[in-house]
Amino acid sequence: xxxxxxxxxxxxxxxxxxxxxxxxxxxxKLLKLDVAKRDLQVHAEKTRALQKELSAAVPKxxxxxxxxxxxxxxxxxxxxxxxxxxxxxxxAELMVELLKIPNLPAPDVKIAKDESGNxxxxxxxxxxxxxxxPKDALTLGEALDIIDVDRASKVSGSRFGYLKGAGxxxxxxxxxxxMDIIMKEGFVPVVPPVMVGEKAMRAMGYLDRAADEVYHFPxxxxxxxxxxxxxxxxxxxxxxxxxxxxxxxxxxxxTCFRREAGSYGKDTRGILRVHQFDKLxxxxxVLPENGDAEHKLxxxxxxKLMKGLGLxxxxxxxxxxxxxxxxxxxxxxEAWVPSEDKFRETxxxxxxxxxxxxxxxxxxxxSSEGKTEHGYVHMLNGTAFAIGRTxxxxxxxxxxxxxxxxxxxxxxxxxxxxxIAKK
RNA sequence: GGAGAGUUGGCCGAGUGGUCCAAGGCAGCAGUUUGCUAAACUGCGCUCCCGUAAGGGGGCUCAUAGGUUCAAAUCCUAUACUCUCCGCCA
Numbered sequence: 001x002x003x004x005x006x007x008x009x010x011x012x013x014x015x016x017x018x019x020x021x022x023x024x025x026x027x028x029k030l031l032k033l034d035v036a037k038r039d040l041q042v043h044a045e046k047t048r049a050l051q052k053e054l055s056a057a058v059p060k061x062x063x064x065x066x067x068x069x070x071x072x073x074x075x076x077x078x079x080x081x082x083x084x085x086x087x088x089x090x091x092a093e094l095m096v097e098l099l100k101i102p103n104l105p106a107p108d109v110k111i112a113k114d115e116s117g118n119x120x121x122x123x124x125x126x127x128x129x130x131x132x133x134p135k136d137a138l139t140l141g142e143a144l145d146i147i148d149v150d151r152a153s154k155v156s157g158s159r160f161g162y163l164k165g166a167g168x169x170x171x172x173x174x175x176x177x178x179m180d181i182i183m184k185e186g187f188v189p190v191v192p193p194v195m196v197g198e199k200a201m202r203a204m205g206y207l208d209r210a211a212d213e214v215y216h217f218p219x220x221x222x223x224x225x226x227x228x229x230x231x232x233x234x235x236x237x238x239x240x241x242x243x244x245x246x247x248x249x250x251x252x253x254x255t256c257f258r259r260e261a262g263s264y265g266k267d268t269r270g271i272l273r274v275h276q277f278d279k280l281x282x283x284x285x286v287l288p289e290n291g292d293a294e295h296k297l298x299x300x301x302x303x304k305l306m307k308g309l310g311l312x313x314x315x316x317x318x319x320x321x322x323x324x325x326x327x328x329x330x331x332x333x334e335a336w337v338p339s340e341d342k343f344r345e346t347x348x349x350x351x352x353x354x355x356x357x358x359x360x361x362x363x364x365x366x367s368s369e370g371k372t373e374h375g376y377v378h379m380l381n382g383t384a385f386a387i388g389r390t391x392x393x394x395x396x397x398x399x400x401x402x403x404x405x406x407x408x409x410x411x412x413x414x415x416x417x418x419x420i421a422k423k
Numbered sequence: 424g425g426a427g428a429g430u431u432g433g434c435c436g437a438g439u440g441g442u443c444c445a446a447g448g449c450a451g452c453a454g455u456u457u458g459c460u461a462a463a464c465u466g467c468g469c470u471c472c473c474g475u476a477a478g479g480g481g482g483c484u485c486a487u488a489g490g491u492u493c494a495a496a497u498c499c500u501a502u503a504c505u506c507u508c509c510g511c512c513a
Contacts, residue, residue: 041471041482045481046481048481048483049480049482051493052482055441055494058441058494059442059494060441066493069493071493072493073493074493197503239433240468242451242452244452363468367452367467368452368454369454371454372452372453372467374467374468374469
Protein backbone atom coordinates (compact mmCIF):
# COMPACT_ATOMS: atom_id res chain seq x y z
CA UNK A 1 0.00 0.00 0.00
CA UNK A 2 1.02 3.58 -0.44
CA UNK A 3 1.72 6.08 2.30
CA UNK A 4 -1.51 7.96 3.04
CA UNK A 5 0.50 11.15 3.55
CA UNK A 6 1.99 10.77 0.10
CA UNK A 7 -1.47 10.27 -1.41
CA UNK A 8 -2.79 13.29 0.45
CA UNK A 9 0.02 15.47 -0.84
CA UNK A 10 0.32 14.06 -4.36
CA UNK A 11 -3.14 13.00 -5.51
CA UNK A 12 -2.41 13.72 -9.17
CA UNK A 13 0.72 11.57 -9.14
CA UNK A 14 -1.28 8.70 -7.68
CA UNK A 15 -4.03 9.08 -10.25
CA UNK A 16 -1.56 9.23 -13.11
CA UNK A 17 0.37 6.23 -11.82
CA UNK A 18 -2.71 4.08 -11.35
CA UNK A 19 -3.99 5.07 -14.78
CA UNK A 20 -0.68 4.01 -16.30
CA UNK A 21 -1.33 0.57 -14.80
CA UNK A 22 -4.91 0.52 -16.06
CA UNK A 23 -6.23 0.47 -12.50
CA UNK A 24 -9.28 2.59 -11.80
CA UNK A 25 -9.22 4.19 -8.36
CA UNK A 26 -11.54 6.50 -6.47
CA UNK A 27 -9.13 8.90 -4.86
CA UNK A 28 -11.78 11.48 -3.97
CA LYS A 29 -13.54 8.97 -1.78
CA LEU A 30 -10.27 8.01 -0.18
CA LEU A 31 -9.28 11.57 0.62
CA LYS A 32 -12.70 12.36 2.01
CA LEU A 33 -12.52 9.35 4.30
CA ASP A 34 -9.04 10.44 5.36
CA VAL A 35 -10.22 13.89 6.42
CA ALA A 36 -13.30 12.51 8.15
CA LYS A 37 -11.22 9.96 10.00
CA ARG A 38 -8.77 12.47 11.36
CA ASP A 39 -11.50 14.87 12.49
CA LEU A 40 -13.23 12.08 14.30
CA GLN A 41 -10.00 10.85 15.81
CA VAL A 42 -9.15 14.24 17.30
CA HIS A 43 -12.64 14.46 18.76
CA ALA A 44 -12.55 10.96 20.18
CA GLU A 45 -9.09 11.35 21.66
CA LYS A 46 -9.97 14.63 23.37
CA THR A 47 -12.98 12.98 24.95
CA ARG A 48 -10.85 10.08 26.04
CA ALA A 49 -8.19 12.35 27.55
CA LEU A 50 -10.79 14.15 29.64
CA GLN A 51 -12.32 10.91 30.77
CA LYS A 52 -8.95 9.57 31.84
CA GLU A 53 -8.27 12.73 33.76
CA LEU A 54 -11.48 12.41 35.77
CA SER A 55 -10.89 8.77 36.34
CA ALA A 56 -7.38 9.38 37.62
CA ALA A 57 -8.73 11.85 40.17
CA VAL A 58 -11.08 9.31 41.73
CA PRO A 59 -8.71 7.69 44.28
CA LYS A 60 -7.77 11.03 45.88
CA UNK A 61 -11.24 12.51 45.93
CA UNK A 62 -13.57 12.81 48.92
CA UNK A 63 -16.57 10.48 48.95
CA UNK A 64 -19.01 13.05 47.49
CA UNK A 65 -16.56 14.22 44.86
CA UNK A 66 -15.89 10.62 44.03
CA UNK A 67 -19.51 9.98 43.23
CA UNK A 68 -19.64 12.90 40.84
CA UNK A 69 -16.34 12.05 39.20
CA UNK A 70 -17.39 8.48 38.57
CA UNK A 71 -20.69 9.62 37.10
CA UNK A 72 -19.06 12.21 34.84
CA UNK A 73 -16.33 9.88 33.76
CA UNK A 74 -18.86 7.21 33.04
CA UNK A 75 -20.77 9.55 30.79
CA UNK A 76 -17.66 10.59 28.92
CA UNK A 77 -16.77 6.94 28.50
CA UNK A 78 -20.06 6.37 26.72
CA UNK A 79 -19.44 9.34 24.47
CA UNK A 80 -15.99 8.09 23.71
CA UNK A 81 -17.19 4.57 22.90
CA UNK A 82 -19.73 5.94 20.44
CA UNK A 83 -17.10 8.06 18.73
CA UNK A 84 -14.64 5.22 18.73
CA UNK A 85 -17.12 2.92 17.07
CA UNK A 86 -17.64 5.38 14.23
CA UNK A 87 -13.90 5.87 14.01
CA UNK A 88 -13.32 2.14 13.61
CA UNK A 89 -15.89 1.91 10.85
CA UNK A 90 -14.49 4.81 8.92
CA UNK A 91 -10.95 3.59 9.43
CA ALA A 92 -11.86 0.18 8.02
CA GLU A 93 -13.46 1.86 5.03
CA LEU A 94 -10.36 3.94 4.51
CA MET A 95 -8.15 0.85 4.68
CA VAL A 96 -10.24 -0.88 2.03
CA GLU A 97 -9.72 2.08 -0.29
CA LEU A 98 -6.04 2.31 0.56
CA LEU A 99 -5.42 -1.35 -0.22
CA LYS A 100 -6.96 -0.86 -3.65
CA ILE A 101 -4.27 1.60 -4.67
CA PRO A 102 -1.54 -0.15 -6.65
CA ASN A 103 2.13 0.69 -6.35
CA LEU A 104 3.09 3.46 -8.74
CA PRO A 105 5.36 2.73 -11.71
CA ALA A 106 8.95 3.87 -11.21
CA PRO A 107 9.91 7.02 -13.15
CA ASP A 108 11.98 5.05 -15.67
CA VAL A 109 9.16 2.66 -16.57
CA LYS A 110 7.65 3.13 -20.00
CA ILE A 111 4.01 4.14 -19.97
CA ALA A 112 2.04 1.85 -22.25
CA LYS A 113 -1.28 0.10 -22.23
CA ASP A 114 -0.39 -3.58 -22.34
CA GLU A 115 2.32 -6.15 -22.97
CA SER A 116 2.77 -4.95 -26.53
CA GLY A 117 4.50 -1.98 -24.92
CA ASN A 118 7.22 -4.13 -23.36
CA UNK A 119 10.67 -3.40 -24.74
CA UNK A 120 13.54 -5.74 -25.41
CA UNK A 121 16.43 -4.41 -23.34
CA UNK A 122 19.03 -6.88 -24.44
CA UNK A 123 19.48 -10.14 -26.30
CA UNK A 124 21.93 -12.82 -25.23
CA UNK A 125 23.18 -15.57 -27.51
CA UNK A 126 21.54 -16.56 -30.73
CA UNK A 127 19.00 -19.09 -31.95
CA UNK A 128 20.38 -22.60 -32.11
CA UNK A 129 20.49 -23.91 -35.66
CA UNK A 130 19.13 -27.39 -36.29
CA UNK A 131 19.57 -29.40 -39.48
CA UNK A 132 16.47 -31.30 -38.46
CA UNK A 133 13.06 -30.35 -37.22
CA PRO A 134 13.42 -29.69 -33.47
CA LYS A 135 11.03 -31.59 -31.23
CA ASP A 136 9.20 -30.16 -28.26
CA ALA A 137 10.31 -30.85 -24.71
CA LEU A 138 7.56 -33.33 -23.95
CA THR A 139 8.24 -35.45 -27.01
CA LEU A 140 11.93 -35.50 -26.14
CA GLY A 141 11.35 -36.14 -22.46
CA GLU A 142 8.93 -38.98 -23.03
CA ALA A 143 11.20 -40.68 -25.54
CA LEU A 144 14.07 -40.47 -23.04
CA ASP A 145 11.78 -41.61 -20.22
CA ILE A 146 12.58 -38.58 -18.08
CA ILE A 147 9.17 -36.86 -18.22
CA ASP A 148 5.88 -38.69 -17.69
CA VAL A 149 2.72 -36.65 -18.02
CA ASP A 150 0.36 -39.53 -18.85
CA ARG A 151 0.83 -41.32 -15.57
CA ALA A 152 0.70 -38.01 -13.72
CA SER A 153 -2.73 -37.38 -15.18
CA LYS A 154 -3.83 -40.81 -14.02
CA VAL A 155 -2.70 -40.01 -10.50
CA SER A 156 -3.28 -36.28 -10.17
CA GLY A 157 -5.16 -35.01 -13.20
CA SER A 158 -4.13 -32.54 -15.84
CA ARG A 159 -1.19 -30.17 -15.56
CA PHE A 160 1.08 -32.42 -13.54
CA GLY A 161 4.20 -34.31 -14.45
CA TYR A 162 6.74 -36.79 -13.20
CA LEU A 163 10.38 -35.91 -13.64
CA LYS A 164 12.37 -39.14 -13.60
CA GLY A 165 15.91 -40.45 -13.83
CA ALA A 166 18.24 -38.02 -15.55
CA GLY A 167 15.38 -35.48 -15.60
CA UNK A 168 15.19 -35.51 -11.83
CA UNK A 169 18.98 -35.35 -11.57
CA UNK A 170 18.96 -32.39 -13.92
CA UNK A 171 16.74 -30.55 -11.46
CA UNK A 172 19.16 -31.13 -8.60
CA UNK A 173 22.08 -30.09 -10.79
CA UNK A 174 20.34 -26.82 -11.68
CA UNK A 175 19.69 -26.15 -8.01
CA UNK A 176 23.31 -26.68 -7.01
CA UNK A 177 24.65 -24.73 -9.97
CA UNK A 178 22.44 -21.76 -9.12
CA MET A 179 23.13 -21.94 -5.40
CA ASP A 180 26.88 -21.79 -5.93
CA ILE A 181 26.57 -18.61 -7.97
CA ILE A 182 23.94 -16.89 -5.86
CA MET A 183 25.42 -17.67 -2.46
CA LYS A 184 28.61 -15.88 -3.58
CA GLU A 185 26.53 -12.71 -3.75
CA GLY A 186 25.61 -13.04 -0.08
CA PHE A 187 22.22 -14.66 -0.43
CA VAL A 188 21.24 -17.00 2.40
CA PRO A 189 19.75 -20.27 1.19
CA VAL A 190 16.31 -21.08 2.57
CA VAL A 191 13.90 -23.98 2.36
CA PRO A 192 10.67 -22.28 3.45
CA PRO A 193 7.23 -23.52 4.44
CA VAL A 194 5.06 -23.90 1.34
CA MET A 195 1.87 -23.60 3.34
CA VAL A 196 1.26 -20.17 4.79
CA GLY A 197 -1.45 -18.62 6.92
CA GLU A 198 -4.08 -16.19 5.80
CA LYS A 199 -2.45 -13.14 7.35
CA ALA A 200 0.79 -13.65 5.46
CA MET A 201 -0.92 -14.42 2.18
CA ARG A 202 -3.15 -11.40 2.46
CA ALA A 203 -0.32 -9.07 3.36
CA MET A 204 1.60 -10.20 0.30
CA GLY A 205 -1.36 -9.06 -1.75
CA TYR A 206 -2.37 -12.37 -3.26
CA LEU A 207 -5.85 -12.73 -1.83
CA ASP A 208 -7.26 -9.52 -3.23
CA ARG A 209 -7.06 -9.92 -6.95
CA ALA A 210 -5.45 -13.32 -7.53
CA ALA A 211 -7.39 -15.37 -4.97
CA ASP A 212 -8.58 -17.82 -7.64
CA GLU A 213 -5.01 -18.72 -8.37
CA VAL A 214 -4.19 -19.91 -4.86
CA TYR A 215 -4.81 -23.35 -3.36
CA HIS A 216 -6.56 -23.15 -0.01
CA PHE A 217 -7.10 -25.69 2.76
CA PRO A 218 -10.21 -24.47 4.53
CA UNK A 219 -9.99 -26.99 7.37
CA UNK A 220 -6.73 -25.44 8.49
CA UNK A 221 -7.03 -22.04 6.83
CA UNK A 222 -3.70 -22.49 5.12
CA UNK A 223 -2.68 -21.54 1.62
CA UNK A 224 -0.17 -23.17 -0.70
CA UNK A 225 2.41 -20.75 -2.03
CA UNK A 226 2.47 -19.94 -5.72
CA UNK A 227 6.03 -18.70 -5.28
CA UNK A 228 8.26 -18.88 -2.24
CA UNK A 229 8.30 -15.10 -2.14
CA UNK A 230 4.96 -15.53 -0.39
CA UNK A 231 6.67 -17.45 2.37
CA UNK A 232 10.00 -15.61 2.55
CA UNK A 233 8.57 -12.08 2.37
CA UNK A 234 6.42 -12.43 5.49
CA UNK A 235 9.34 -14.03 7.35
CA UNK A 236 10.24 -10.57 8.65
CA UNK A 237 6.68 -9.36 9.13
CA UNK A 238 6.40 -6.80 11.98
CA UNK A 239 10.16 -6.59 12.36
CA UNK A 240 12.51 -3.62 12.47
CA UNK A 241 15.95 -3.97 10.91
CA UNK A 242 18.97 -2.00 12.02
CA UNK A 243 20.23 -0.22 8.91
CA UNK A 244 23.53 -2.08 9.29
CA UNK A 245 21.75 -5.45 8.95
CA UNK A 246 20.65 -4.59 5.44
CA UNK A 247 20.67 -5.73 2.74
CA UNK A 248 19.10 -9.03 3.78
CA UNK A 249 19.19 -11.45 0.88
CA UNK A 250 17.64 -14.88 0.59
CA UNK A 251 17.53 -17.49 -2.11
CA UNK A 252 14.83 -19.99 -1.41
CA UNK A 253 14.00 -23.31 -2.92
CA UNK A 254 10.42 -24.44 -2.86
CA THR A 255 7.71 -26.21 -4.69
CA CYS A 256 5.16 -23.73 -6.04
CA PHE A 257 1.47 -24.39 -6.56
CA ARG A 258 -0.85 -22.65 -8.95
CA ARG A 259 -4.44 -23.41 -9.78
CA GLU A 260 -4.10 -21.95 -13.28
CA ALA A 261 -7.77 -21.10 -12.98
CA GLY A 262 -7.88 -18.66 -15.85
CA SER A 263 -5.70 -20.54 -18.28
CA TYR A 264 -7.93 -23.29 -19.65
CA GLY A 265 -6.72 -24.31 -23.04
CA LYS A 266 -3.46 -22.41 -22.70
CA ASP A 267 -0.20 -24.35 -22.85
CA THR A 268 -2.00 -27.59 -22.19
CA ARG A 269 0.80 -29.72 -23.53
CA GLY A 270 3.89 -30.68 -21.56
CA ILE A 271 5.23 -29.20 -18.36
CA LEU A 272 5.52 -25.53 -19.25
CA ARG A 273 2.37 -24.62 -17.34
CA VAL A 274 1.62 -26.99 -14.48
CA HIS A 275 -0.06 -26.88 -11.09
CA GLN A 276 3.14 -27.72 -9.29
CA PHE A 277 6.75 -26.90 -10.01
CA ASP A 278 9.95 -26.20 -8.14
CA LYS A 279 11.55 -22.81 -8.17
CA LEU A 280 14.54 -20.97 -6.78
CA UNK A 281 13.59 -17.45 -5.84
CA UNK A 282 15.67 -14.52 -4.66
CA UNK A 283 14.19 -12.11 -2.14
CA UNK A 284 15.92 -8.94 -0.91
CA UNK A 285 15.17 -6.48 1.85
CA VAL A 286 17.14 -3.25 1.37
CA LEU A 287 17.33 0.39 2.39
CA PRO A 288 15.17 2.58 0.12
CA GLU A 289 18.13 4.34 -1.49
CA ASN A 290 19.55 0.96 -2.53
CA GLY A 291 16.35 -0.39 -4.07
CA ASP A 292 17.17 0.47 -7.67
CA ALA A 293 20.71 -0.90 -7.46
CA GLU A 294 19.36 -4.10 -5.92
CA HIS A 295 16.89 -4.48 -8.75
CA LYS A 296 19.75 -4.25 -11.23
CA LEU A 297 21.69 -6.80 -9.21
CA UNK A 298 18.83 -9.30 -9.29
CA UNK A 299 18.47 -8.84 -13.02
CA UNK A 300 22.22 -9.22 -13.52
CA UNK A 301 22.29 -12.45 -11.51
CA UNK A 302 19.42 -13.86 -13.55
CA UNK A 303 21.26 -13.08 -16.75
CA LYS A 304 24.48 -14.58 -15.42
CA LEU A 305 22.65 -17.80 -14.52
CA MET A 306 21.12 -18.03 -17.97
CA LYS A 307 24.33 -17.15 -19.80
CA GLY A 308 26.10 -19.86 -17.82
CA LEU A 309 23.72 -22.40 -19.31
CA GLY A 310 24.35 -21.03 -22.79
CA LEU A 311 20.67 -20.45 -23.41
CA UNK A 312 19.44 -17.89 -25.90
CA UNK A 313 17.27 -15.30 -24.15
CA UNK A 314 16.23 -11.71 -24.08
CA UNK A 315 15.44 -9.31 -21.26
CA UNK A 316 12.25 -7.29 -21.35
CA UNK A 317 11.60 -3.98 -19.66
CA UNK A 318 7.99 -4.39 -18.67
CA UNK A 319 5.80 -1.38 -19.38
CA UNK A 320 3.38 0.20 -16.90
CA UNK A 321 0.27 -1.50 -18.23
CA UNK A 322 1.80 -4.95 -17.75
CA UNK A 323 2.89 -4.44 -14.15
CA UNK A 324 1.04 -6.13 -11.30
CA UNK A 325 -0.22 -4.15 -8.32
CA UNK A 326 2.84 -4.61 -6.09
CA UNK A 327 5.53 -3.88 -8.69
CA UNK A 328 7.02 -0.49 -9.42
CA UNK A 329 9.32 -1.92 -12.04
CA UNK A 330 9.76 -5.35 -13.58
CA UNK A 331 12.26 -7.06 -15.84
CA UNK A 332 11.41 -10.40 -17.38
CA UNK A 333 13.68 -12.91 -19.05
CA GLU A 334 12.28 -14.98 -21.86
CA ALA A 335 14.18 -17.99 -23.13
CA TRP A 336 14.08 -19.24 -26.67
CA VAL A 337 11.81 -22.25 -27.16
CA PRO A 338 12.59 -23.76 -30.57
CA SER A 339 9.44 -25.92 -30.86
CA GLU A 340 7.26 -22.86 -30.46
CA ASP A 341 9.61 -20.66 -32.47
CA LYS A 342 9.35 -17.96 -29.84
CA PHE A 343 10.56 -16.69 -26.47
CA ARG A 344 8.80 -17.87 -23.32
CA GLU A 345 9.03 -16.33 -19.86
CA THR A 346 11.44 -18.05 -17.49
CA UNK A 347 12.35 -15.25 -15.07
CA UNK A 348 10.85 -12.17 -13.59
CA UNK A 349 12.27 -9.67 -11.15
CA UNK A 350 10.33 -6.86 -9.52
CA UNK A 351 10.91 -4.13 -7.04
CA UNK A 352 7.87 -3.52 -4.91
CA UNK A 353 9.61 -0.47 -3.33
CA UNK A 354 7.90 0.03 0.04
CA UNK A 355 4.44 -1.06 -1.14
CA UNK A 356 4.76 -4.60 0.18
CA UNK A 357 6.77 -3.68 3.27
CA UNK A 358 4.01 -1.32 4.40
CA UNK A 359 1.48 -4.13 4.24
CA UNK A 360 3.86 -6.45 6.04
CA UNK A 361 5.08 -3.78 8.43
CA UNK A 362 8.76 -4.41 7.77
CA UNK A 363 10.82 -1.41 8.77
CA UNK A 364 14.36 -0.26 9.28
CA UNK A 365 15.82 2.28 11.64
CA UNK A 366 19.04 4.20 11.68
CA SER A 367 20.38 7.01 13.80
CA SER A 368 22.63 9.92 13.03
CA GLU A 369 23.18 13.27 14.69
CA GLY A 370 21.11 12.10 17.62
CA LYS A 371 18.01 11.53 15.51
CA THR A 372 16.53 8.15 14.78
CA GLU A 373 15.00 7.67 11.38
CA HIS A 374 12.38 4.99 10.84
CA GLY A 375 11.19 3.88 7.47
CA TYR A 376 9.94 0.99 5.44
CA VAL A 377 12.44 -1.24 3.65
CA HIS A 378 12.29 -1.89 -0.05
CA MET A 379 11.41 -5.46 -0.96
CA LEU A 380 12.46 -7.08 -4.20
CA ASN A 381 12.12 -10.50 -5.68
CA GLY A 382 13.51 -12.29 -8.67
CA THR A 383 13.45 -15.75 -10.14
CA ALA A 384 16.73 -17.61 -9.98
CA PHE A 385 15.31 -20.59 -11.84
CA ALA A 386 11.81 -21.83 -12.47
CA ILE A 387 13.19 -25.32 -12.79
CA GLY A 388 10.54 -26.93 -14.98
CA ARG A 389 10.74 -24.22 -17.58
CA THR A 390 14.51 -24.24 -17.43
CA UNK A 391 14.50 -27.96 -18.14
CA UNK A 392 12.16 -27.37 -21.06
CA UNK A 393 14.58 -24.79 -22.46
CA UNK A 394 17.58 -27.07 -21.98
CA UNK A 395 15.92 -30.08 -23.57
CA UNK A 396 14.77 -28.14 -26.59
CA UNK A 397 17.86 -26.03 -27.19
CA UNK A 398 20.36 -28.80 -26.57
CA UNK A 399 18.58 -31.57 -28.47
CA UNK A 400 20.53 -33.59 -31.01
CA UNK A 401 19.39 -35.18 -34.24
CA UNK A 402 19.21 -38.60 -32.57
CA UNK A 403 16.90 -37.30 -29.86
CA UNK A 404 19.57 -37.21 -27.16
CA UNK A 405 20.30 -34.13 -25.10
CA UNK A 406 23.69 -32.54 -24.59
CA UNK A 407 24.11 -31.21 -21.07
CA UNK A 408 25.30 -27.59 -20.75
CA UNK A 409 28.97 -27.50 -19.63
CA UNK A 410 28.16 -25.67 -16.43
CA UNK A 411 25.83 -28.42 -15.23
CA UNK A 412 28.04 -31.43 -15.93
CA UNK A 413 29.99 -31.19 -12.65
CA UNK A 414 26.71 -31.11 -10.77
CA UNK A 415 24.86 -33.95 -12.49
CA UNK A 416 27.76 -36.19 -13.38
CA UNK A 417 26.72 -36.91 -16.96
CA UNK A 418 27.20 -34.95 -20.17
CA UNK A 419 24.38 -36.36 -22.22
CA ILE A 420 20.94 -37.84 -21.82
CA ALA A 421 20.33 -40.58 -24.34
CA LYS A 422 17.97 -43.42 -24.87
CA LYS A 423 18.92 -46.56 -22.98
C1' G B 424 -6.40 -36.33 18.83
C1' G B 425 -6.15 -36.10 24.71
C1' A B 426 -4.15 -33.66 29.33
C1' G B 427 -1.44 -29.70 31.48
C1' A B 428 1.68 -25.12 31.66
C1' G B 429 2.77 -20.65 29.50
C1' U B 430 2.98 -15.85 26.18
C1' U B 431 5.42 -8.60 29.45
C1' G B 432 9.59 -3.81 25.19
C1' G B 433 15.54 -6.32 20.53
C1' C B 434 16.74 -10.05 24.71
C1' C B 435 16.35 -11.48 30.09
C1' G B 436 12.97 -10.37 33.76
C1' A B 437 9.69 -7.71 37.96
C1' G B 438 4.80 -6.65 38.31
C1' U B 439 -2.19 -10.28 40.74
C1' G B 440 -7.34 -3.55 39.96
C1' G B 441 -5.75 3.14 40.84
C1' U B 442 1.55 6.33 42.39
C1' C B 443 2.46 1.21 35.61
C1' C B 444 2.62 7.40 30.75
C1' A B 445 5.85 -1.11 32.87
C1' A B 446 10.97 -1.65 37.88
C1' G B 447 15.75 -3.58 37.03
C1' G B 448 19.46 -5.73 33.91
C1' C B 449 21.73 -6.81 29.09
C1' A B 450 22.68 -5.94 23.85
C1' G B 451 22.54 -2.80 19.46
C1' C B 452 22.43 2.01 17.07
C1' A B 453 23.12 7.28 17.38
C1' G B 454 24.48 11.63 20.14
C1' U B 455 26.92 14.51 24.29
C1' U B 456 31.36 14.61 26.98
C1' U B 457 36.37 13.40 25.51
C1' G B 458 44.18 13.36 23.17
C1' C B 459 42.45 7.82 21.51
C1' U B 460 39.81 3.77 23.62
C1' A B 461 36.83 3.07 27.72
C1' A B 462 33.44 4.96 31.18
C1' A B 463 29.39 8.16 32.22
C1' C B 464 25.08 10.56 30.55
C1' U B 465 21.00 11.26 26.82
C1' G B 466 17.83 9.38 22.99
C1' C B 467 15.84 5.14 20.16
C1' G B 468 7.30 1.66 19.12
C1' C B 469 2.69 3.44 16.30
C1' U B 470 -0.48 7.47 15.48
C1' C B 471 -3.19 12.27 15.58
C1' C B 472 -3.34 17.61 16.46
C1' C B 473 -0.84 22.60 16.78
C1' G B 474 3.74 24.89 14.60
C1' U B 475 7.40 27.05 8.36
C1' A B 476 10.70 25.02 12.02
C1' A B 477 12.99 23.99 16.69
C1' G B 478 9.35 22.08 19.60
C1' G B 479 4.75 21.25 22.29
C1' G B 480 0.27 18.48 23.41
C1' G B 481 -3.00 14.06 23.06
C1' G B 482 -4.36 8.92 22.06
C1' C B 483 -2.79 3.80 21.43
C1' U B 484 0.82 -0.22 22.71
C1' C B 485 2.14 -6.01 28.24
C1' A B 486 0.26 -12.55 22.10
C1' U B 487 -4.64 -11.17 19.32
C1' A B 488 -9.89 -9.89 19.58
C1' G B 489 -13.87 -8.91 22.69
C1' G B 490 -15.94 -8.09 27.73
C1' U B 491 -16.34 -6.31 33.15
C1' U B 492 -14.95 -1.50 35.67
C1' C B 493 -15.00 5.49 36.84
C1' A B 494 -10.03 2.84 36.39
C1' A B 495 -7.06 -3.49 33.47
C1' A B 496 -0.37 -5.99 32.15
C1' U B 497 -3.41 -7.46 36.47
C1' C B 498 -10.36 -9.95 36.45
C1' C B 499 -13.67 -12.73 32.56
C1' U B 500 -14.46 -15.04 27.46
C1' A B 501 -12.76 -16.60 22.76
C1' U B 502 -8.72 -17.28 19.39
C1' A B 503 -3.60 -17.86 17.98
C1' C B 504 1.11 -19.43 19.15
C1' U B 505 5.00 -21.90 22.33
C1' C B 506 6.45 -25.76 25.71
C1' U B 507 5.73 -30.62 28.51
C1' C B 508 3.47 -35.48 28.79
C1' C B 509 0.33 -39.34 26.33
C1' G B 510 -1.28 -41.29 21.45
C1' C B 511 -0.02 -41.51 16.23
C1' C B 512 3.86 -40.81 12.74
C1' A B 513 8.23 -39.65 7.87
